[in-house]
């Protein structure tokens with residue numbers, strides 16, 4: 001365990017949405033450390049409904065930039081640029097091949113435990129969270145999970161002095177089409193959830209602004 005709260009908070013204050021990077025390259029082992037913290041992130045039922053596409057190809061970055069008003073400077077100047085995909089209904093549905101294979105091969109659950117878990121998962125999707133109406137609800141639920149990995153990767157980057165910018169400023173449909181055209185993903189299987197650029201800041205950010213804790217926290221005792 002890291003037993004130094006000041007150091008941890010220093011990283012949280014260091015992290016900001018970096019608008020432009022200085023062009024320096026993140027060492028391979030540092031970037032792999034960031035990805036590893038994404039991989040280790042929690043997800044609902046543990047189903048890891050994500051894929052991380054690391055786009056280092058400059059021409060493709062330019063094409064992505066066309067549809068991304070929120071990443072105009074970040075995308076071309078970043079050292080590593082990651083598109084986080086979320087899985088579609090075809091995979092996330094309680095009786096899908098993905099879920100069954102995942103429970104067997106990744107989670108290594110025996111037959112009877114898989115059946116039980118599938119039952120809980122079915123009830124959750126049908127009744128508790130109403131995820132089965134249309135395609136969008138369940139895709140958005142998958143995308144929620146990807147934001148946990150996003151947050152963890154940005155924090156772990158900050159902990160080792162690397163800057164980042166989360167990017168939601170893009171046209172979903174156009175970007176999905178582009179990635180399909182480029183042979184990177186199929187829209188039947190995946191959609192873009194969120195993107196994140198990593199690198200080193202070109203200039204210092206303005207100071208942090210946040211609400212006070214007592215404006216956002218309520219204790220019920």
Ligand SMILES: Cc1cc2nc3c(=O)[nH]c(=O)nc-3n(C[C@H](O)[C@H](O)[C@H](O)COP(=O)(O)O)c2cc1C
Nearest residue numbers: 015016017019070071165166167168169170194208
């Ligand atoms: C999910 C998400 C999407 C975001 N999308 C963009 C974006 O497209 N472009 C951008 O410059 N900043 C983006 N931001 C950054 C926020 O504007 C920023 O985090 C917020 O203003 C707080 O500032 P700070 O992160 O510098 O502390 C995004 C943040 C989050 C969490």
